[in-house]
Amino acid sequence: LQHQMETRTNNSLEQVCFNATSLFDISLEMDLEAALKECSTALNLFLNNKFSDALALLKPWKNQSMYHAMGYSSILVMQAGMTFEPKDMDAAMASLGESLQTCQKFRKKTGIVETLTSLWTRQPADNLTEEEMHAELCYAEILLQKAALTFLDETIIGFIKGGMRIRNSYQIFKDCQALVNVTKDIKNQKSTYIHFKGGVNMGIGSFNLMLSLLPSRVIRLMEFLGFSGDQELGLSELREGAAGDSLRSILSTLTLLMFHLYITVILGTGEGNLIEAEALLEPYIQKFPNGALILFYIARIALLKGNFTFAQEKFLACIAAQEEWRQIHHLCYWELMWAYSFEQKWREAYRYADLLCKESKWSQATYTFQKAAILSMLPEEEVAELGENVGKTFRQVEGLRIRIAGKSIPTEKFAANKAKRYSSSTPVQLVVPALEMMYVWNGFTVVGKRPELTKSILTTLEKAEEQLSDDPNPSAYHLDDQCVVQLLKGLCLRQLGHLVQAELCFNHVISSENDIKHDNYLVPFTIYELGLLHKQKGDINTAIKMMENVKMNYKNYNMESRLHFRIHAALNTMGSFSAKLPPSRTPA
Ligand SMILES: *[C@@H]1O[C@H](CO)[C@@H](O)[C@H](O)[C@H]1NC(C)=O
Numbered sequence: 001l002q003h004q005m006e007t008r009t010n011n012s013l014e015q016v017c018f019n020a021t022s023l024f025d026i027s028l029e030m031d032l033e034a035a036l037k038e039c040s041t042a043l044n045l046f047l048n049n050k051f052s053d054a055l056a057l058l059k060p061w062k063n064q065s066m067y068h069a070m071g072y073s074s075i076l077v078m079q080a081g082m083t084f085e086p087k088d089m090d091a092a093m094a095s096l097g098e099s100l101q102t103c104q105k106f107r108k109k110t111g112i113v114e115t116l117t118s119l120w121t122r123q124p125a126d127n128l129t130e131e132e133m134h135a136e137l138c139y140a141e142i143l144l145q146k147a148a149l150t151f152l153d154e155t156i157i158g159f160i161k162g163g164m165r166i167r168n169s170y171q172i173f174k175d176c177q178a179l180v181n182v183t184k185d186i187k188n189q190k191s192t193y194i195h196f197k198g199g200v201n202m203g204i205g206s207f208n209l210m211l212s213l214l215p216s217r218v219i220r221l222m223e224f225l226g227f228s229g230d231q232e233l234g235l236s237e238l239r240e241g242a243a244g245d246s247l248r249s250i251l252s253t254l255t256l257l258m259f260h261l262y263i264t265v266i267l268g269t270g271e272g273n274l275i276e277a278e279a280l281l282e283p284y285i286q287k288f289p290n291g292a293l294i295l296f297y298i299a300r301i302a303l304l305k306g307n308f309t310f311a312q313e314k315f316l317a318c319i320a321a322q323e324e325w326r327q328i329h330h331l332c333y334w335e336l337m338w339a340y341s342f343e344q345k346w347r348e349a350y351r352y353a354d355l356l357c358k359e360s361k362w363s364q365a366t367y368t369f370q371k372a373a374i375l376s377m378l379p380e381e382e383v384a385e386l387g388e389n390v391g392k393t394f395r396q397v398e399g400l401r402i403r404i405a406g407k408s409i410p411t412e413k414f415a416a417n418k419a420k421r422y423s424s425s426t427p428v429q430l431v432v433p434a435l436e437m438m439y440v441w442n443g444f445t446v447v448g449k450r451p452e453l454t455k456s457i458l459t460t461l462e463k464a465e466e467q468l469s470d471d472p473n474p475s476a477y478h479l480d481d482q483c484v485v486q487l488l489k490g491l492c493l494r495q496l497g498h499l500v501q502a503e504l505c506f507n508h509v510i511s512s513e514n515d516i517k518h519d520n521y522l523v524p525f526t527i528y529e530l531g532l533l534h535k536q537k538g539d540i541n542t543a544i545k546m547m548e549n550v551k552m553n554y555k556n557y558n559m560e561s562r563l564h565f566r567i568h569a570a571l572n573t574m575g576s577f578s579a580k581l582p583p584s585r586t587p588a
């Protein structure tokens with residue numbers, strides 16, 4: 001019955017849309033204000049999990065109205081990013097091209113043109129009409145999305161094209177920002193103006209934030225090319241955008257949440273601002289209590305706070321909220337897998353790893369490795385009971401690897417390297433692969449919020465340590481395995497505040513440097529962790545020295561760029577810039 005009712009509602013909705021379209025056809029034009037209003041309605045539909053209704057609302061006008069065009073292609077781009085299906089990619093790319101044309105119709109012909117020559121002959125910008133201003137903004141946003149998709153094209157040409165689009169897009173955002181600065185004092189702004197300003201906040205903010213994550217060497221180059229990568233500026237622009245009451249407020253909010261809840265965890269020190277994240281999300285929880293994206297972020301915040309039970313509940317609610325975009329389920333499976341791994345409930349964790357292997361297309365190699373890693377934490381009888389085979393699963397990893405833009409994905413490379421030992425004629429088991437992967441994703445900073453769980457992981461590690469030292473005929477991997485265990489033990493001990501013991505563990509790894517054969521990532525990552533330990537002790541100078549040492553003296557190891565990101569973030573929190581200046585010559 002419910003199904004029938006739903007079908008009927010859908011039908012009548014389509015009817016309404018159809019009627020509305022034919023009605024509007026008479027008026028032939030949709031002005032900016034009406035377009036913004038309708039786009040906002042579409043966004044609300046989207047946040048209420050009505051993805052195809054949002055598309056249907058935008059579609060009829062996408063050739064005439066730039067906001068409809070932008071909204072429509074944004075949804076297609078998101079869909080393509082989620083499914084990774086060539087047909088979705090093509091549809092998104094085609095739609096982006098059409099949308100650029102739609103915007104182009106509204107752009108001032110002799111105004112801001114993004115060709116190189118116009119850099120020298122730029123017109124004063126303050127003669128643009130409101131509509132032309134918005135056209136610039138939408139154009140820049142679509143260009144940026146197109147660049148993002150182009151990067152997935154696996155050729156060097158794709159890379160160059162993508163880079164040029166990003167540069168054009170950034171240039172237009174900067175021009176738009178100049179417009180905001182010129183026009184900000186004018187009284188009685190049109191109602192559409194806040195939407196323009198919100199768009200500029202979001203564009204400039206996101207650009208600065210993303211670039212600020214790059215290693216300083218790269219930032220300097222980017223700044224030379226006219227970009228700016230100022231993290232504080234990026235955050236403040238996005239905060240301003242999120243606080244405003246514009247169409248893009250929620251997008252600024254989601255960008256900030258992405259930063260606090262993912263980027264700082266995976267590519268940083270794991271100290272995202274959870275209080276700000278909660279405050280930002282609060283108004284939308286009231287507005288979209290059953291919105292999949294909102295539920296997802298609620299759960300993620302709980303997870304990072306160490307409240308795993310509540311997080312699991314909310315991820316399940318997020319899955320139950322909608323069926324249309326299955327890929328959101330996959331994001332939840334990934335998170336649930338970790339939430340149960342933190343509690344060492346491997347049977348549950350296995351369930352979600354297995355679902356990912358069966359359903360998601362993003363990175364089969366990573367999922368399969370993850371599944372095998374979790375299985376190897378279970379007793380052998382249980383693995384057999386599940387109808388699985390650890391060695392067989394590990395051996396599948398290599399064949400499942402993918403390449404993006406001609407490059408392999410670091411996590412997949414890492415996984416394939418670790419899985420290699422199962423392909424030999426005398427396979428040697430990995431010791432605590434699931435805990436090692438937990439470290440790769442910076443999970444120890446998350447589980448560290450729960451001392452009792454950290455202790456129980458420590459117990460697991462001590463058992464592994466014992467097993468290794470009792471091994472009657474040590475394999476070629478023996479020392480590497482020991483070092484993995486020592487690194488992870490050190491992390492637990494540091495989280496628990498046992499700094500002296502933690503330091504011993506880290507030093508054990510570092511002193512084994514010359515004898516480590518396979519896991520070349522161990523020493524640089526351990527020195528970094530030791531640096532963080534010194535920071536925790538308050539010895540900032542030693543901490544900075546260690547991080548600089550890793551940056552200067554270690555090359556060509558697994559997950560190198562991930563570590564560089566983390567070092568960059570850690571140095572930022574320690575004010576390394578001032579520390580590097582020569583000591584002042586004030587008399588003692
Ligand atoms: C929009 O334009 C494209 C080609 O430019 C055309 O194929 C498509 O049918 C048009 N869509 C609408 C709704 O007018």
Ligand SMILES: *[C@@H]1O[C@H](CO)[C@@H](O)[C@H](O)[C@H]1NC(C)=O
Pocket residue numbers: 123126127
């Ligand atoms: C821009 O407007 C100013 C007056 O506001 C005018 O003097 C100038 O000629 C205009 N420039 C262009 C390129 O239209």
Ligand SMILES: *[C@@H]1O[C@H](CO)[C@@H](O)[C@H](O)[C@H]1NC(C)=O
Pocket residue numbers: 302307310
């Ligand atoms: C987890 O979060 C929920 C909701 O915020 C709260 O009611 C519960 O007490 C929290 N549990 C723990 C263990 O902190």
